[in-house]
Amino acid sequence: MNRLSRDPVALLEAAREGQRIALARLMSLVERGGDEARLVGAQTYSQVGGAYTVGMTGAPGSGKSSLTAALASVVRSEDERLAILAIDPSSPFTGGAILGDRVRMQEHVTDDGIYIRSMATRGHLGGLSLATPQAIRVLDALGWPWVLVETVGVGQVEVDIAAAADTTIVVVNPGWGDAVQANKAGLMEVADIFVINKADRKGVDETRRDIQQMLELSSLGDWEPPILMTVATDQIGVDELWEKVGEHREYLEKCGELEARRTRRVDAELTEIVNRSLEKKVIATMDRPETAELKEKLMRGEIDPYAAAAQLIDMAEGLN
Ligand SMILES: Nc1nc2c(ncn2[C@@H]2O[C@H](COP(=O)(O)OP(=O)(O)OP(=O)(O)O)[C@@H](O)[C@H]2O)c(=O)[nH]1
Ligand SMILES: [Mg+2]
Structure with a gap:
């Protein structure tokens, strides 16, 4: 089992052969989120x-x-x-x-x-x-x-x-x-x-x-x-x-409602993923020195909150 480690492809193959332990591991990866969950997603989306x-x-x-x-x-x-x-x-x-x-x-x-x-x-x-x-x-x-x-x-x-x-x-x-x-x-x-x-x-x-x-x-x-x-x-x-x-x-x-429901579901999931990704970037931006400066400007009344937010968003978009 160790040889399967966390490789989603190997795990999926083993799970397909009925190995419950491989399925359990896939579920743990998904539960934890992050890059490994993404890899699992990339391996499964076309087979559903x-x-x-x-x-x-x-x-x-x-x-x-x-x-x-x-x-x-x-x-x-x-x-x-x-x-x-x-x-x-x-x-x-x-x-x-x-x-x-x-x-x-x-x-x-x-x-x-x-x-x-x-x-x-x-x-x-x-x-x-x-x-x-x-x-x-x-x-x-x-x-x-x-x-x-x-x-x-x-x-x-x-x-x-x-x-x-x-x-x-x-x-x-x-x-x-x-x-x-x-x-x-x-x-x-x-x-x-x-x-x-x-x-x-x-x-x-x-x-x-x-x-x-x-x-x-x-x-x-x-x-x-x-x-x-x-x-x-x-x-x-x-x-x-x-x-x-x-x-x-x-x-x-x-x-035809089944199709419609599933479409709405995909929409909702996509929106959620985009929201999460943007949120992550914005949070990363919050720790930067430029942000501290911007906040000080805001406090001194040199910039309005919307303009400051727009600058933060620009900064976040520049991040990967
Ligand atoms: N009398 C009676 N008790 C029931 C019935 N169905 C479930 N119970 C009891 O109600 C309690 C709660 O049942 P669960 O199946 O754990 O309920 P649940 O909604 O999954 O609970 P959570 O996951 O904690 O929200 C247990 O003690 C069950 O045995 C029923 O139809 N009649
Ligand atoms: Mg329950």
Whole structure:
């Protein structure tokens, strides 16, 4: 394995032969970002297009990981293969929200048809919005037909990551106000499918009504997001959920919206990359002596902030 070191080409080749350790290494490179992640990207971008991505988001503890594990069983029973990315923005310590339902997930860890990886934030959260599409691309290039991305729907970036999928599932729980909270978190507008998980608990009807009311207030396209009920821990309603994912996929493919969504996604990624690169250059500029001089001028009222900014931008553009 050592001979593979960090060479993306060798790693990809080994991963293609089924070496999980090589795939894990590729994912680490992508997670870390920087030049090596770029090399991985350069090796994979031309080999993608086959994977269908499903995003799953919802409040902490709503049962996303349990539902993911339950879905994995359904997917396997249909002889399909599924890769799971658990994006973990909050807990570098536990190292993975993924094993929410540990026992169930355990069934899958030794299965060749399932790949599970949790990705944590290194440094700031924004890094994950670049690392996630890269990670999906690696899995896509390696021929994984389904990629499920789980994120906790607590902040805009996490919601955006989950929504950057072909089909987005939003998980809520029964009980007063849960759907209202989800709405506040911006989850309503990204949902293609709603799941009321923990439907073994009280308050399912109220939650369903809340969601319906919110849907009535929003402008819907031709696809009306269905509201499903599941008990992830008992595998109840999970077949239906997978069926709905299939229906939504078919809908997107037929009406051309899949292409449109993917185009928007590429746009967003490109904008993000450009923003990051410019940001990096500007930050580098901030350390230069000329900048200190400019700031002093600004303080003395010899230059206005916009003119100073324009000079900084010029300086940044001169950097490589
Ligand atoms: N009663 C009941 N409990 C459930 C159900 N689904 C999940 N749980 C339990 O709810 C808890 C949280 O489940 P997780 O799957 O870890 O939830 P999560 O949304 O992935 O959590 P985070 O990743 O921490 O945000 C666990 O104790 C599960 O066993 C369900 O349908 N019914
Ligand atoms: Mg989880």
